[in-house]
Amino acid sequence: xxxxxxxxxxxxxxxxxxxCKVDASQNAGQKDDFDRAAMLIFxxxxxxxxxxxxxxxxxxxxQYSLADYRANPSLSTEESLRLAxxxxxxxxxxxxxxxxxxxxxxxLLNFSNIFPCDTSELLTAITNPNLNLSLPSTFDIQGWPALxxxxxxxxxxxxxxxxxxDPERLQYLQILCDRLESLxxxxxxxxxxxxxxxxxxxxxxGADAATNKLINDFVFNYEKELRAAxxxxxxxxxxxxxxxxxxxxxFSDTLSKSLYREALASQRAFFEGRSFSSDQIGPSLQDYxxxxxxxxxxxxxxxxxxxQFKQVExxxxxxxxxxxxxxxxxxxxxxxxxDALQQNVIWLKVDMMQALNVRVDYVxxxxx
Amino acid sequence: xxxSTNILQSWLQGERxxxxxxxxxxxxxxxxxxxxLRFWLNGxxxxxxxxxxxxxxxxxxxxxKPLGDWTYLLFGIAAISAxxxxxxxxxxxxxxxxxxxxxxxxxxxxxxxxNHYYFVSxxxxxxxxxxxxxxLSLDAGWSPKNLNLKLSNAYxxxxxxxxxxxxxxxxxxxxxxDWLLRAEPLATWLPGKxxxxxxxxxxxxxxxxxxxxxxxxxYDIMVPFLLWFARSRPLALVLVLIFHILTRLLFxxxxxxxxxxxxxxxxxxxxxxxxxxxxxFKFNTEANSRxxxxxxxPKLLHYFFICLLAFxxxxxxxxxxxxxxxxxxxxxxxxxxxxxxxxxxxYAQFTIKEPETGLQFKVDNQQFLSSFQEKQMSFxxxxxxEFAHHLAHHYQSEKGLKNVEVYAEVFVxxxxxxxxxxxxxxxxxxxCERGWAPKKWxxxxxDTIYGL
Numbered sequence: 001x002x003x004x005x006x007x008x009x010x011x012x013x014x015x016x017x018x019x020c021k022v023d024a025s026q027n028a029g030q031k032d033d034f035d036r037a038a039m040l041i042f043x044x045x046x047x048x049x050x051x052x053x054x055x056x057x058x059x060x061x062x063q064y065s066l067a068d069y070r071a072n073p074s075l076s077t078e079e080s081l082r083l084a085x086x087x088x089x090x091x092x093x094x095x096x097x098x099x100x101x102x103x104x105x106x107x108l109l110n111f112s113n114i115f116p117c118d119t120s121e122l123l124t125a126i127t128n129p130n131l132n133l134s135l136p137s138t139f140d141i142q143g144w145p146a147l148x149x150x151x152x153x154x155x156x157x158x159x160x161x162x163x164x165x166d167p168e169r170l171q172y173l174q175i176l177c178d179r180l181e182s183l184x185x186x187x188x189x190x191x192x193x194x195x196x197x198x199x200x201x202x203x204x205x206g207a208d209a210a211t212n213k214l215i216n217d218f219v220f221n222y223e224k225e226l227r228a229a230x231x232x233x234x235x236x237x238x239x240x241x242x243x244x245x246x247x248x249x250x251f252s253d254t255l256s257k258s259l260y261r262e263a264l265a266s267q268r269a270f271f272e273g274r275s276f277s278s279d280q281i282g283p284s285l286q287d288y289x290x291x292x293x294x295x296x297x298x299x300x301x302x303x304x305x306x307x308q309f310k311q312v313e314x315x316x317x318x319x320x321x322x323x324x325x326x327x328x329x330x331x332x333x334x335x336x337x338x339d340a341l342q343q344n345v346i347w348l349k350v351d352m353m354q355a356l357n358v359r360v361d362y363v364x365x366x367x368x
Numbered sequence: 369x370x371x372s373t374n375i376l377q378s379w380l381q382g383e384r385x386x387x388x389x390x391x392x393x394x395x396x397x398x399x400x401x402x403x404x405l406r407f408w409l410n411g412x413x414x415x416x417x418x419x420x421x422x423x424x425x426x427x428x429x430x431x432x433k434p435l436g437d438w439t440y441l442l443f444g445i446a447a448i449s450a451x452x453x454x455x456x457x458x459x460x461x462x463x464x465x466x467x468x469x470x471x472x473x474x475x476x477x478x479x480x481x482x483n484h485y486y487f488v489s490x491x492x493x494x495x496x497x498x499x500x501x502x503x504l505s506l507d508a509g510w511s512p513k514n515l516n517l518k519l520s521n522a523y524x525x526x527x528x529x530x531x532x533x534x535x536x537x538x539x540x541x542x543x544x545x546d547w548l549l550r551a552e553p554l555a556t557w558l559p560g561k562x563x564x565x566x567x568x569x570x571x572x573x574x575x576x577x578x579x580x581x582x583x584x585x586x587y588d589i590m591v592p593f594l595l596w597f598a599r600s601r602p603l604a605l606v607l608v609l610i611f612h613i614l615t616r617l618l619f620x621x622x623x624x625x626x627x628x629x630x631x632x633x634x635x636x637x638x639x640x641x642x643x644x645x646x647x648x649f650k651f652n653t654e655a656n657s658r659x660x661x662x663x664x665x666p667k668l669l670h671y672f673f674i675c676l677l678a679f680x681x682x683x684x685x686x687x688x689x690x691x692x693x694x695x696x697x698x699x700x701x702x703x704x705x706x707x708x709x710x711x712x713x714x715y716a717q718f719t720i721k722e723p724e725t726g727l728q729f730k731v732d733n734q735q736f737l738s739s740f741q742e743k744q745m746s747f748x749x750x751x752x753x754e755f756a757h758h759l760a761h762h763y764q765s766e767k768g769l770k771n772v773e774v775y776a777e778v779f780v781x782x783x784x785x786x787x788x789x790x791x792x793x794x795x796x797x798x799x800c801e802r803g804w805a806p807k808k809w810x811x812x813x814x815d816t817i818y819g820l
Contacts, residue, residue: 204563228732240729292559296786346715346779350787354713357560359620 034291035283036211039273040200042282043214046275049196051094051266052188054276058088059181066177070170078160085151086255088180089144093262097221097270100213101199102190108183110136115145115229115248122146126172133179142176145248150176152251205357215285215358219348222267227341230260234327235334242327242334256323261316268309285352294355301351308344315340379521380670383662384638386503386517387645392527392634393500396491397454399630400466403623404447413439416480420738422758423477424751427802432475439476445469453495456505460496467492479744479751483707484624487534490676491631494526497672499663504645512649515642518662522670524634529677531631532592537684537705539588544819546695546709548585551577552783553711561618587611595635608632619708690806695782696813698748699806714747714780714790718756720763721773731759747780747790749807756797774798788814 065084069077092113099109111133122141125131133142140146150173153159163170191199202210228238229248236242249255269276273284286302294301315337320326327334407413417423417434425432435442446469452462471489474480501507503514546552555577562568570576587607594604612625645651687700694701695710718731733742736758745751756774763769773796781787788811791797795809 205560232730237730238732240727294784301786342717346787350713350715350779350781354556354711354781354784357556 034288036203037200039283039288040203040210042273042275042284044191044196044199046277046280046282047270048095048098049188049191050275050277051091051098052184052191055088055091055095056181056184056188058084058091059177059184062088062177063181066174070174073160073164082151082252085144085147086252086258089148089249089255089259090262092144093259094266094276096225096263097218097267098214099217099221100210101195102187106183106186106190108187110139111183112143112180113145113248114139114143116246116250117141117145117149119149122149126166126168133175142179144180146176147173148249148251148255152253154251156251156253212358215353215356218267218270218285219353222348223345226260226263226267227338227345230256230263231334231341232338234323235331235338237335237338242331244324244327247323247327250324253324254321257316257319257321261313264309264313264316268306268313271305271309285356289352289355292355294351296351301347301355305344305347305352308340308347312337312340312344380525382521383518384521384524385515385642386499386519387515387642388634388636388638389498389500389519389523390504390515390645391641392630393456393495394454394504395630395633396495396627397450397452399623399626400450400470400488401447401454404443404450406623408440408443408447413443415738416740417476420477420741422736422741422755424479424741424745424754426475426478427750427804429475432472434476442469442473446473456501456507459501459505459507463492463496467496479741481702482622482624483703483705484627486703487530488627490530490680491527494530494673494676497669498523498526502663504649512645512651515645515649515651520662520664522665522673523663526673526676527631527634528596529673530680531628531634532595533677533680534628534631534705535588535591538707539585539590540820541704541706541709542581542585542588544709544817546783546817547581548819550783551581553709554580556711556784558618564617584611591632595632598637601635601637605632605636692810693813693817695817697807697810698750710783712747712780712782713743714778714787716742716746716752716776716778716791718759719775719777720759720769721775722769722771723773724770727769736762746778749791749810750802752776752778752791753797753800753802753807756800757802760798772798782813785815
């Protein structure tokens with residue numbers, strides 16, 4: 001017969017298990033047949049860290065180009081500075097989704113690419129010697145959007161004249177470039193020094209586990225940065241009429257399109273597991289979905305997603321070179337791009353997240 | 369029918385020690401106290417009730433909203449009255465206060481709806497009317513001598529009935545083709561728990577999902593019966609413990625396993641529970657064991673329990689009045705002990721139109737909703753409608769648009785099926801009324817789920 005005491009002991013056991021559960025979900029090194037650990041290692045070593053290395057390199061080049069320009073202002077140093085800016089901004093598109101670990105704790109995204117730049121705020125900031133750029137209130141007067149304004153401005157032909165005639169302005173440009181470089185360096189060092197090892201060993205299934213967090217970041221980036229910020233908002237999807245001033249790289253004009261295409265390529269590469277630095281293809285979300293045999297009416301979900309990526313890329317290639325000019329007069333193709341992007345939000349956020357059992361929030365669910 | 373009424377009649381005339389009720393009262397109160405504390409410490413008061421600017425309300429309870437910073441006081445009242453319940457200090461007032469504050473909390477925002485919160489509310493309501501403070505209570509000087517008290521079984525009818533109903537209906541709801549023939553949603557959920565010690569590696573096996581599905585269905589249906597009869601009770605209790613420990617390990621279901629285990633403990637032989645309390649409180653002499661008296665409930669309480677249980681028995685079947693697949697349209701889904709039956713996710717995109725000017729734009733949901741609210745809203749039609757009305761109101765009264773129309777493009781995936789369109793995108797939701805009538809703007813489900 002069951003003694004009441006036995007039951008109380010069991011109940012206590014239930015309470016203890018409650019405590020252990022947390023540890024269990026953080027247990028490292030355990031695998032299912034789909035090797036999440038291998039996927040995390042590939043993501044870290046072949047995608048994320050190389051992308052940050054490249055990004056950091058590009059910010060260094062930006063610094064050198066600025067030094068060259070300051071030492072010898074000329075048409076050619078101006079052009080290499082602008083080129084370094086464009087290359088750095090493009091490289092940014094390959095790291096922006098990885099808002100995890102050091103990038104998350106340093107708010108890399110907020111300090112690097114909040115647009116549109118608040119230009120009037122920026123112009124006051126230039127003259128403020130006590131400006132503290134680590135405050136959240138300064139998100140929109142620094143990073144790439146602020147460089148975009150300083151290097152092109154409302155009139156690209158006179159931007160460099162303004163820099164030359166205003167030492168404070170030039171100094172501010174220097175501060176911003178140094179800051180981009182130091183942020184990139186800190187994040188990269190954070191990854192190589194300590195975070196890489198905790199990332200690849202965090203193979204658990206809890207909401208805080210690396211796989212879950214990174215998938216969340218990836219989908220968030222697709223939905224908010226790519227679909228909404230780059231296309232939806234400027235095309236007027238959320239306002240009823242186009243808002244060209246909300247474009248990424250608004251001042252440098254033709255750069256908007258390149259950045260959008262870079263971001264698309266980086267998103268697809270991550271989904272397909274393409275190495276950043278070599279031709280290698282490794283374990284990926286695509287493989288994970290295929291491993292779980294997620295298909296819709298005979299077609300693999302992963303190939304539906306990839307085909308949709310391809311369609312979005314085709315539409316992107318056909319967009320006019322100057323988003324700024326076209327988006328007002330003929331927003332149709334942009335809205336079409338938005339709809340194509342939207343389709344993949346559903347497949348990524350609803351179908352893929354459900355299949356991979358990725359949890360977003362830590363809140364109690366129902367029990368029976 | 370006549371014989372079962374007779375059995376019930378004779379059971380109601382029986383009596384048992386007050387001990388099970390005292391133990392239940394105490395542990396339930398403590399558990400609720402911890403539960404309130406846990407909610408607070410997890411930052412959920414802030415996250416669920418204070419941060420969002422908009423809250424989803426139950427039909428008929430639209431005026432019940434979070435109280436700003438006073439919400440903390442509300443939780444404080446619930447926590448303290450839970451302690452009052454545990455120690456039976458101003459018992460009836462404590463029980464009533466706990467019932468009111470807890471229920472108020474649940475009504476503030478239906479995003480947080482959970483079946484077991486509903487269960488807690490009903491249990492608290494029933495406790496108000498039970499003489500659980502007649503022994504080992506601060507009200508009665510914490511004296512063990514009233515352990516001699518016996519209660520008519522009629523007093524136990526409410527709680528026994530409720531616990532049995534929860535299990536039985538949860539079991540019935542599992543009799544459907546998704547649960548039994550596709551092992552969904554367990555087949556989706558279990559592989560994600562591969563990192564559990566020992567059993568982790570097995571969880572990816574499809575047969576395990578099938579085994580768990582069938583076992584859970586049979587368990588839920590059988591357990592109330594096994595608990596009622598003395599001979600099968602030990603087996604039932606072992607099963608209850610195994611089952612709830614497992615679910616606690618596998619799913620993020622908070623306090624629920626603890627509540628149900630307490631509910632099952634109620635059924636343990638009353639004499640045994642009484643002897644347990646006597647040992648603890650050193651109240652064990654022969655002289656003290658003679659019966660002082662038996663408490664009988666007033667007639668009115670009989671009727672109250674019978675009405676309550678009859679309502680519980682009938683209410684879950686209201687879904688039959690709605691055409692279409694219940695899991696899809698969810699009309700009549702809540703308050704029916706349908707638990708863990710669905711893995712459902714959606715994506716909703718709303719379009720605002722002002723017909724006179726031709727203005728048209730889409731809405732960024734997160735401007736209005738927390739990510740948790742957005743997630744819950746995206747697959748539940750009543751949420752979608754309420755949010756659409758909120759949008760219409762917002763753009764009319766705050767942005768000055770006229771005759772705003774609201775359209776929704778929603779895609780939902782259910783139990784591992786591909787996502788499909790959920791809401792008729794051509795229906796102006798601003799013009800649809802909230803209510804009990806079938807929601808015709810929900811698009812039909814592309815598949816069929818057989819069963820209850």
